[in-house]
Amino acid sequence: MKIDDKDVELLKATQDGLPIVREPYAAVGEKIGMSESEVIQRLRGMLDAGVVRRVGVTLAHRNAGFAANALIAWLVPKDRLDDAGNSLATRPEVTHCYARKPAPGWPYNLYTMIHGKSRAECDSLIREMSKEVNVGEFVVLYSARELKKTSFRIHS
Amino acid sequence: MDHIDRKLLQEMQAAFPLAERPFAAIARAAGISEEEALARVRSLAADGILRKIGPVLDSRALGHVSTLAAMAVPEERTDEVAELLNSFDGVTHNYLREAENSPTAFNMWFTAHARDERELSGILSEIERRTSLKAMRLDAVKIYKISVHFDLSGTDED
Numbered sequence: 178m179k180i181d182d183k184d185v186e187l188l189k190a191t192q193d194g195l196p197i198v199r200e201p202y203a204a205v206g207e208k209i210g211m212s213e214s215e216v217i218q219r220l221r222g223m224l225d226a227g228v229v230r231r232v233g234v235t236l237a238h239r240n241a242g243f244a245a246n247a248l249i250a251w252l253v254p255k256d257r258l259d260d261a262g263n264s265l266a267t268r269p270e271v272t273h274c275y276a277r278k279p280a281p282g283w284p285y286n287l288y289t290m291i292h293g294k295s296r297a298e299c300d301s302l303i304r305e306m307s308k309e310v311n312v313g314e315f316v317v318l319y320s321a322r323e324l325k326k327t328s329f330r331i332h333s
Numbered sequence: 334m335d336h337i338d339r340k341l342l343q344e345m346q347a348a349f350p351l352a353e354r355p356f357a358a359i360a361r362a363a364g365i366s367e368e369e370a371l372a373r374v375r376s377l378a379a380d381g382i383l384r385k386i387g388p389v390l391d392s393r394a395l396g397h398v399s400t401l402a403a404m405a406v407p408e409e410r411t412d413e414v415a416e417l418l419n420s421f422d423g424v425t426h427n428y429l430r431e432a433e434n435s436p437t438a439f440n441m442w443f444t445a446h447a448r449d450e451r452e453l454s455g456i457l458s459e460i461e462r463r464t465s466l467k468a469m470r471l472d473a474v475k476i477y478k479i480s481v482h483f484d485l486s487g488t489d490e491d
Binding site: 188201202203217223227228262271274276277279316323 | 342345346348349351352353354355356357367371374375378381382383384385386387388389390391394395401403415418419424425426427428429430431432437439440441442443469470471472473474475476477478479480
């Protein structure tokens with residue numbers, strides 16, 4: 178989708194978050210010289226077009242009680258990749274599920290990110306997932322330290 | 334966090350209302366006043382539970398490219414390499430990960446975004462050049478799910 182300069186200006190003004198006030202869209206509009214209704218209309222347009230994936234909250238999941246997160250790299254036979262991907266994606270604990278091109282010495286082709294309250298909870302979930310898609314070869318990569326977490330942003 | 338906080342977050346997670354008084358709508362759903370909802374949301378933000386409320390962009394829909402990459406970083410170089418990686422605006426996520434049953438020593442996992450492929454491979458080769466370490470690139474071929482909707486219903490109090 179093509180977005181115009183005013184859309185870009187609006188995204189820049191909101192990508193770090195809306196102000197937590199009674200009328201947040203009016204407040205944003207005031208800052209960039211746009212009416213409240215235009216702010217809402219443009220955001221809705223970009224949401225419908227998919228440029229904006231959603232308007233919602235972004236949680237710091239660690240602080241929200243999800244202490245453990247794991248990236249699991251699965252080695253799935255090619256002909257079962259879509260089935261496995263679609264099936265694991267339906268689980269609420271799975272926040273990301275991607276098929277990725279393997280690299281030399283690294284044959285894994287399906288990646289899921291899961292969040293849980295504890296490692297034990299994640300471990301048992303991973304066992305379930307493995308059984309469900311009948312894939313026994315996988316690597317579990319628990320997050321030991323968050324070094325950087327930002328949202329994708331528009332720059333300059 | 335009490336059950337009202339969780340209810341507020343749950344309400345706001347999927348779709349924050351695109352309406353003049355969004356917090357009034359959220360408050361109604363949680364059975365509290367708009368003022369109380371605003372106060373609670375402000376303290377969730379101050380406490381660092383809520384990172385932000387607003388539009389989440391789809392970088393792909395904007396024509397950008399991205400990838401997941403991993404590096405095997407020796408322990409004593411963790412901070413130095415992390416600092417370099419994090420200095421790139423295009424590096425949006427970076428985690429030190431414990432590879433429990435990994436056949437390799439890949440421990441630093443990051444996501445990189447750029448306006449086009451040239452810029453993206455430029456970032457990765459600059460990282461490789463400046464660290465003298467190899468960055469393994471794992472391009473997505475298909476997305477089955479991207480969502481950051483957490484099920485907050487069972488989260489422990491406080």
